Structure formats: structure tokens, C-alpha cells
Amino acid sequence: MYTCKDEGLQIDVFPIHNAALAWVGDTIIWTGKEKYLPERLLNDEIVDAGGGIVVPGFIDCHTHLAFGGWRSEEFEMRLKGKSYLEIAKTGGGILSTVKATRESSEDELFQKCHLILERIKRLGVTAIECKSGYGLTLADELKLLKVYHRLKKPDLSTIKTTFLGAHTFPQEFIHDRQGYIQLLIDKMLPIISEDNLADFCDVFVEDSAFSTSEAREILNAGKKFGLIPKLHADQLTSCGGAELAAETGAISADHLEQISDNGIREMARANVIAVNLPIASLYTQQPYLNCRKLVDAGVKVAVATDFNPGSAPSYDIHLAMLLSCNHGRLTTDECLKAVTIYAAKAIAEENEIGSLEPGKKADFIVLDVPDFRFWIYHHNGADIRNIFLKGTQIHP
Numbered sequence: 001m002y003t004c005k006d007e008g009l010q011i012d013v014f015p016i017h018n019a020a021l022a023w024v025g026d027t028i029i030w031t032g033k034e035k036y037l038p039e040r041l042l043n044d045e046i047v048d049a050g051g052g053i054v055v056p057g058f059i060d061c062h063t064h065l066a067f068g069g070w071r072s073e074e075f076e077m078r079l080k081g082k083s084y085l086e087i088a089k090t091g092g093g094i095l096s097t098v099k100a101t102r103e104s105s106e107d108e109l110f111q112k113c114h115l116i117l118e119r120i121k122r123l124g125v126t127a128i129e130c131k132s133g134y135g136l137t138l139a140d141e142l143k144l145l146k147v148y149h150r151l152k153k154p155d156l157s158t159i160k161t162t163f164l165g166a167h168t169f170p171q172e173f174i175h176d177r178q179g180y181i182q183l184l185i186d187k188m189l190p191i192i193s194e195d196n197l198a199d200f201c202d203v204f205v206e207d208s209a210f211s212t213s214e215a216r217e218i219l220n221a222g223k224k225f226g227l228i229p230k231l232h233a234d235q236l237t238s239c240g241g242a243e244l245a246a247e248t249g250a251i252s253a254d255h256l257e258q259i260s261d262n263g264i265r266e267m268a269r270a271n272v273i274a275v276n277l278p279i280a281s282l283y284t285q286q287p288y289l290n291c292r293k294l295v296d297a298g299v300k301v302a303v304a305t306d307f308n309p310g311s312a313p314s315y316d317i318h319l320a321m322l323l324s325c326n327h328g329r330l331t332t333d334e335c336l337k338a339v340t341i342y343a344a345k346a347i348a349e350e351n352e353i354g355s356l357e358p359g360k361k362a363d364f365i366v367l368d369v370p371d372f373r374f375w376i377y378h379h380n381g382a383d384i385r386n387i388f389l390k391g392t393q394i395h396p
């Protein structure tokens with residue numbers, strides 16, 4: 001068993017050989033070597049992990065789960081040589097999903113998300129962060145956030161929500177950037193905060209989206225409404241996103257493929273979690289983030305899918321792990337910490353989930369492999385033997 005407690009370095013996953021784990025209801029009450037299992041627990045119901053390894057449920061700490069339509073035609077356009085930005089400039093990209101999302105009803109989006117979430121859970125993902133950002137009007141952003149809140153009820157998984165009204169400028173405000181920013185700050189944030197619809201406020205900081213000064217204004221306004229800053233930073237160009245994350249006290253800065261050395265230093269100093277999203281690099285054919293450089297500089301790195309219809313149309317957290325090792329240069333143990341306790345930190349849930357310790361939720365997976373290294377190396381979803389979500393077996 002790998003406990004993945006929040007101590008030591010990224011590489012320290014705190015394995016226990018011949019381990020036992022005890023839980024009552026949805027909460028872990030004991031972990032340790034089986035031979036030290038307290039007597040009072042010996043007569044309880046036993047689930048035999050059959051020599052498999054036990055790890056905390058995976059946490060996907062960055063997704064854009066709710067959106068209308070898909071964009072497989074853009075995938076093909078990129079194969080023929082068009083870049084992600086060229087496609088966005090000619091009517092594709094985020095704005096084409098905005099159109100499809102505005103045309104979808106809350107119920108349609110809910111049904112689609114519900115189905116996808118069931119499949120995500122089969123991959124051993126027991127907690128997820130979901131962003132709005134494909135509505136870009138008050139009503140459509142609320143619609144997306146409400147979908148996430150409806151998902152929380154029938155589904156036991158932890159769902160954290162992020163307001164990403166600052167994903168890009170909608171068509172109707174292309175020539176009135178400040179007008180859209182005022183709409184975000186004066187109209188959207190107060191209602192979202194009042195109705196408790198989001199935990200975080202995110203901004204896509206990029207030449208083609210929001211400048212650092214526009215992002216600063218939005219994130220600081222979000223803070224006044226109790227929303228913790230998060231950023232899409234330095235993905236396509238190095239534009240000071242990481243530094244802004246440190247300045248605004250962001251909980252995480254995500255993407256970072258083009259982060260500067262100064263940005264790395266600032267994130268380490270301010271203890272901002274870096275979220276590596278290698279599936280986006282895979283699909284957009286952009287360089288991968290060198291996670292090694294960040295870990296060595298003392299930055300905690302989490303790994304997530306960035307699931308969205310454009311740059312990362314896959315919610316396969318296993319693939320994100322494999323790419324983070326092969327291209328991001330994380331070791332397999334570092335990668336385990338990246339999808340468990342550090343991912344929990346990126347969504348402010350580290351007191352509830354992300355490690356196997358007394359008091360934490362009993363979210364765990366049994367893998368049919370000799371060790372976690374083998375799990376990433378073999379890359380076979382069929383190696384998941386059991387999934388437990390809040391103490392209840394949900395697979396098989």
C-alpha cells in the first residue's frame with residue numbers, strides 16, 4: 001500500500017508492505033502493517049486485496065467537464081498542419097464550443113456529464129475539479145456551474161468547481177474587453193459567490209486570451225468574493241502567468257509549458273502547486289512541460305487531464321501519468337504523489353482525500369500489479385481490480 005501522506009518530497013510515497021487498511025462508513029480509521037492490526041478490528045468484515053497494491057483514488061484536479069458538442073474536425077485539421085491558434089482564429093477553438101454550449105440545455109449538459117463521469121470513475125478517479133468557461137454569459141456560466149452542483153448529489157465523488165468566465169472574450173465583446181471584464185466582476189462574480197457555485201476563480205492568461213493585468217484585476221475581484229485564484233498560465237507563450245500566480249496567492253498554476261526560470265522560483269517561494277497537463281501537449285503538438293525542473297526547484301507538481309473538447313479530448317488520467325513520466329521526466333513515485341495528495345492540495349481538499357490515513361475518506365483502488373512503477377509502465381486499465389469510493393466498492 002502507498003499511503004501518499006503529505007510529508008517529505010514529491011518522491012516520498014510512504015509504502016507499507018503487507019499492509020492493512022480499516023475503515024468505518026466513509027472514513028479510514030487505521031492503516032499499517034497487517035500484523036499490527038489492532039485486535040478490536042480482527043472480527044470485522046474483511047476484503048482481501050489478493051496481493052494487489054492499494055493506492056489512494058486518483059484525483060483529476062483540472063477538467064472542463066461540461067461543454068456542448070465535440071471538435072473532432074479540429075483534430076483532423078491539426079493533423080493536416082493547422083496549429084491550435086490558427087484554428088481558433090478562423091472560427092474554431094473555444095468559441096465554437098461556446099456556441100454549442102449556449103445551444104445546449106442544462107438537462108442535456110447534465111446527462112452528458114453524468115455519463116462521462118461514470119466512465120471517469122471506472123478509471124479509478126474518485127475526485128474531480130470541473131470548470132465553467134464555455135458559456136461566457138451570466139446565464140450560460142450559471143448553467144454550467146449548476147450542472148456540476150447537480151452532479152454532486154447522485155455521485156458520491158468529491159467535485160470541486162471553478163468559475164472560468166475568463167476563458168476567452170466572447171464574440172460580442174471582442175471590441176470591448178473592459179466591458180466583458182466588468183460583466184465578470186460586477187455581474188457574474190457576485191451571483192456565483194452568493195449562490196456558492198464555485199470554489200475557485202480561474203483565468204486563461206495568454207496573448208490570445210487575457211493579459212496579466214486583466215487577469216490580476218479579475219483574480220483580485222474573485223478573492224473579494226471568496227474565490228481562490230487558479231490560472232491557466234504560460235501554456236503557449238511565456239507571459240508572466242506563473243509570476244502572477246505567486247503574486248495573487250493562487251492555489252495552483254496549470255499548464256506552464258513555457259514557464260520562465262523566474263516563474264519557477266516565484267512558484268516555489270509562494271508554494272503554488274504546478275499542474276501538469278500533458279494530454280494538451282499531446283493533442284496540440286506543443287512542447288511538454290519539463291516537470292523535473294520544477295520538482296528540483298522545490299515546486300510541488302500535480303498531474304491532471306485538462307479534459308475538454310479542443311486541446312485535450314481525453315479524460316484518461318492513466319495517459320496523463322504515462323506522459324508525465326515519459327515526457328515530463330517525473331519518476332513513477334513522483335507521479336503517484338502528483339495524482340493523489342498534491343492533486344488534492346491543488347483543489348484544497350488535502351484534509352479530506354489524497355492519502356490513506358486515519359480521518360481521510362476511504363477512496364482507494366486495488367491494482368493488480370507488483371508496484372506502482374509497473375502500473376505506469378504496463379499502462380493497462382484492466383489492472384484495476386477494485387475501486388472503493390467513500391468506503392463503498394463501486395468496481396467491479
Ligand code: NIG
Nearest residue numbers: 094204232280306308310311
Ligand atoms: O486548458 N487553455 C485554455 N483552455 C483549454 C482549451 C480549451 C479548448 O480548446 O476548448 C485548455 O487547454
Ligand code: FE
Nearest residue numbers: 062064232306
Ligand atoms: Fe484547461
